[in-house]
Amino acid sequence: MFSVTILGNNSALPAYNRHPTAQVVGLNEQLLLIDCGEGTQIQMSQYKIRRSKINHIFISHLHGDHYFGLIGLITSMGLLGRETPLTIHAPKELEAIIQLQLKVADTALPFMLTFNPLKEGIILNEKKFSVEAFPVQHRIECWGFIVREKKQPRKIDKDKIQQYAIPSVFYERLKNGDDYEDKNGNIILNEWVTIANTTPKSYAYSADTLYDEALVDKVKNVTVLYHETTYLKDLEERAKARFHSTTTQAASIAQKACVGKLLIGHFSSKYDSLNIFEEEAKTVFENTELALEGVCYKI
Amino acid sequence: MFSVTILGNNSALPAYNRHPTAQVVGLNEQLLLIDCGEGTQIQMSQYKIRRSKINHIFISHLHGDHYFGLIGLITSMGLLGRETPLTIHAPKELEAIIQLQLKVADTALPFMLTFNPLKEGIILNEKKFSVEAFPVQHRIECWGFIVREKKQPRKIDKDKIQQYAIPSVFYERLKNGDDYEDKNGNIILNEWVTIANTTPKSYAYSADTLYDEALVDKVKNVTVLYHETTYLKDLEERAKARFHSTTTQAASIAQKACVGKLLIGHFSSKYDSLNIFEEEAKTVFENTELALEGVCYKI
Numbered sequence: 001m002f003s004v005t006i007l008g009n010n011s012a013l014p015a016y017n018r019h020p021t022a023q024v025v026g027l028n029e030q031l032l033l034i035d036c037g038e039g040t041q042i043q044m045s046q047y048k049i050r051r052s053k054i055n056h057i058f059i060s061h062l063h064g065d066h067y068f069g070l071i072g073l074i075t076s077m078g079l080l081g082r083e084t085p086l087t088i089h090a091p092k093e094l095e096a097i098i099q100l101q102l103k104v105a106d107t108a109l110p111f112m113l114t115f116n117p118l119k120e121g122i123i124l125n126e127k128k129f130s131v132e133a134f135p136v137q138h139r140i141e142c143w144g145f146i147v148r149e150k151k152q153p154r155k156i157d158k159d160k161i162q163q164y165a166i167p168s169v170f171y172e173r174l175k176n177g178d179d180y181e182d183k184n185g186n187i188i189l190n191e192w193v194t195i196a197n198t199t200p201k202s203y204a205y206s207a208d209t210l211y212d213e214a215l216v217d218k219v220k221n222v223t224v225l226y227h228e229t230t231y232l233k234d235l236e237e238r239a240k241a242r243f244h245s246t247t248t249q250a251a252s253i254a255q256k257a258c259v260g261k262l263l264i265g266h267f268s269s270k271y272d273s274l275n276i277f278e279e280e281a282k283t284v285f286e287n288t289e290l291a292l293e294g295v296c297y298k299i
Numbered sequence: 300m301f302s303v304t305i306l307g308n309n310s311a312l313p314a315y316n317r318h319p320t321a322q323v324v325g326l327n328e329q330l331l332l333i334d335c336g337e338g339t340q341i342q343m344s345q346y347k348i349r350r351s352k353i354n355h356i357f358i359s360h361l362h363g364d365h366y367f368g369l370i371g372l373i374t375s376m377g378l379l380g381r382e383t384p385l386t387i388h389a390p391k392e393l394e395a396i397i398q399l400q401l402k403v404a405d406t407a408l409p410f411m412l413t414f415n416p417l418k419e420g421i422i423l424n425e426k427k428f429s430v431e432a433f434p435v436q437h438r439i440e441c442w443g444f445i446v447r448e449k450k451q452p453r454k455i456d457k458d459k460i461q462q463y464a465i466p467s468v469f470y471e472r473l474k475n476g477d478d479y480e481d482k483n484g485n486i487i488l489n490e491w492v493t494i495a496n497t498t499p500k501s502y503a504y505s506a507d508t509l510y511d512e513a514l515v516d517k518v519k520n521v522t523v524l525y526h527e528t529t530y531l532k533d534l535e536e537r538a539k540a541r542f543h544s545t546t547t548q549a550a551s552i553a554q555k556a557c558v559g560k561l562l563i564g565h566f567s568s569k570y571d572s573l574n575i576f577e578e579e580a581k582t583v584f585e586n587t588e589l590a591l592e593g594v595c596y597k598i
Contacts, residue, residue, distance in 0.1 A: 014344065014375075038338060042337075064371055064374045096399065097396070097399055104361040105363060
C-alpha cells in the first residue's frame with residue numbers, strides 16, 4: 001500500500017502535544033522519511049515505524065523544525081547496529097553539520113552514510129517508484145518532493161491467452177502493451193489478452209512555502225498533495241511576511257492543480273484547535289483533510 | 300528551595316518512555332539546566348519548567364544523548380522573543396556546532412548567546428551559589444558539575460540585640476560573625492545575638508563516567524550526588540568497556556564520599572523495569588533513590 005503517516009504536524013514551536021514536521025511514506029515495503037524534526041525517533045517508537053525499513057531520508061530545508069531530529073535518529077541507527085547504507089537527500093550544508101557532530105562524539109557509524117545534495121528533477125529512481133525534487137519559495141533554500149509510482153506492466157489474462165495460443169516468449173512484450181501477430185498474419189490486439197494494472201499514484205509534499213502559483217504546474221494532478229497551512233486565512237499578511245501559507249491559499253493551489261486530495265499541516269503553535277483549518281480549506285477545496293499525528297493516509 | 304528536577308533519565312537510546320539526559324536545578328528562583336538531550340524542550344513543557352528562568356546551561360560532554368536538544372531549545376527561545384543573555388558552559392567544540400546550525404537557518408537570535416569552554420574549577424560564581432566543573436573519565440572529554448550554595452550570613456536575633464544595645468551600623472559585621480565590643484570594653488559574643496543560617500547545601504552531577512575512585516574526593520560530603528548507573532552490577536565488564544558504571548559502583552562512590560543522598564540514573568535502554576537498580580544500589584548505600592522523570596528532588 002502507498003501511504004503517508006504523519007509524525008509531526010506543527011510548525012517551529014512544539015505545542016499542544018503537536019510535534020515538528022516528519023512524515024513517513026510507505027511504498028512496497030520501503031519507508032521514505034520526509035523531514036525529521038526534533039523527537040522524530042521518539043514519534044517513530046510511539047507509532048511503530050520500523051527504522052530498519054528506511055533507506056532514504058529527504059530533508060526539505062535547514063530550519064530546525066525540519067531536521068533537528070536527524071542526528072539523533074542517525075546516531076540511534078548506529079547504536080542499534082544498522083549495516084544497510086542510508087542516503088540523506090538534503091541541502092548541501094547538512095553534510096557538514098552531521099559530520100561535525102559525529103566527529104566530536106568520536107562516532108564511527110557501522111553503516112555507510114551518503115549525502116545527496118538536492119537539485120531539481122528526479123533524485124531517486126527505483127524500480128517501482130521515483131522521487132522528484134522541486135524548489136519552493138521560502139526564506140532559505142527549500143525543496144518540495146513528489147513520490148510517484150511507476151506505471152506497472154499490464155497483467156496477462158490467462159484464459160484469453162490460451163484461446164489465442166500466444167507463445168510464452170511473447171508474454172513480456174504483451175505486458176508492455178504490444179499487439180501480437182500470429183503466423184497467419186492475424187493481429188491479436190493487446191487489450192484482448194491483457195488487463196490494465198492500477199493507475200500509478202503520486203504524493204507531493206510542498207514543504208514550507210509562501211503562496212506561489214508556480215507550484216500548480218509542479219504538483220498538477222497528483223493523487224495527494226500535502227500543503228502547509230501555518231495560518232488561518234485572516235493572517236495572510238503575516239503568512240506572506242514569514243514565507244508561509246494560509247488555509248485558503250493551500251486549498252487554492254490544490255484546486256488549480258486538480259489534485260485528488262489535499263492534506264494540510266505545519267500548524268502554527270498559536271492555534272490550539274485545528275477544526276477551523278479544515279473548515280476554511282474546504283470552502284475552496286472540498287476533499288481536504290487535516291494531517292494528524294499518528295494517522296496513516298492512503299495515497 | 301534548592302532542588303533538581305529530572306527531565307530525562309535514560310542513556311543513549313530513548314526507550315520505555317524514558318528520555319535522554321536533562322536535569323533542571325532550581326536555586327533562588329534561578330534555574331540551571333544540566334545537559335539537554337533530544338526532546339528536552341518538550342519535556343520542559345510537560346513538566347512546566349519555565350525556560351525564561353534559565354540563564355545558564357551546562358553540557359557535560361558531546362555525546363548526543365546529552366546535547367542534541369540544545370539547538371532546538373535555543374531556537375525556540377529565540378522564536379519566543381527572549382532578550383535575556385544565555386550562557387552555555389560546554390566543551391569548546393559545541394560553539395561551532397550551534398553557530399553552524401544558526402547560520403544555515405539564517406537565524407539571528409534576539410538575545411546574546413555566550414559560550415564558556417569548560418575548565419576545572421569554579422565556572423560560575425553568583426551571589427548565592429557557585430558551580431564548579433571537574434573532569435570525569437569517559438570515552439571523550441567529559442565533565443561533572445557541583446552546584447554549591449554559599450554560606451549565608453547569620454541572622455540577627457531582634458530581641459537579644461536590643462538587650463545589648465548594639466548600634467545598627469554594626470549589624471552587617473554581626474551577620475558576618477564578628478563579636479561586638481561596647482564603649483566600656485565589654486565583649487558581646489556574636490553567638491549571643493545572632494542565629495546560624497541554614498548550612499549550605501550542594502549537588503554534584505557526575506555525568507557519564509566509569510568507576511573512578513578519584514571521584515570520591517571531588518564530591519566529598521555533598522548533600523546529593525547524582526551518579527550514573529547505566530548497568531546493573533552483573534555487567535561490570537560491559538560498563539568498563541563503554542566507560543560507564545554499575546549500581547554498586549555508583550553506591551560505592553557515594554559511600555566513600557560520605558554524601559547525604561545518592562540519585563541514580565542514565566539507565567540503559569536494555570532495562571524495562573528500574574526497581575532492581577534501586578535494590579542493588581541500596582545494598583551498598585542505603586539512602587539511594589531512582590532519578591525519575593518529572594520528579595523534583597529536594598537537595
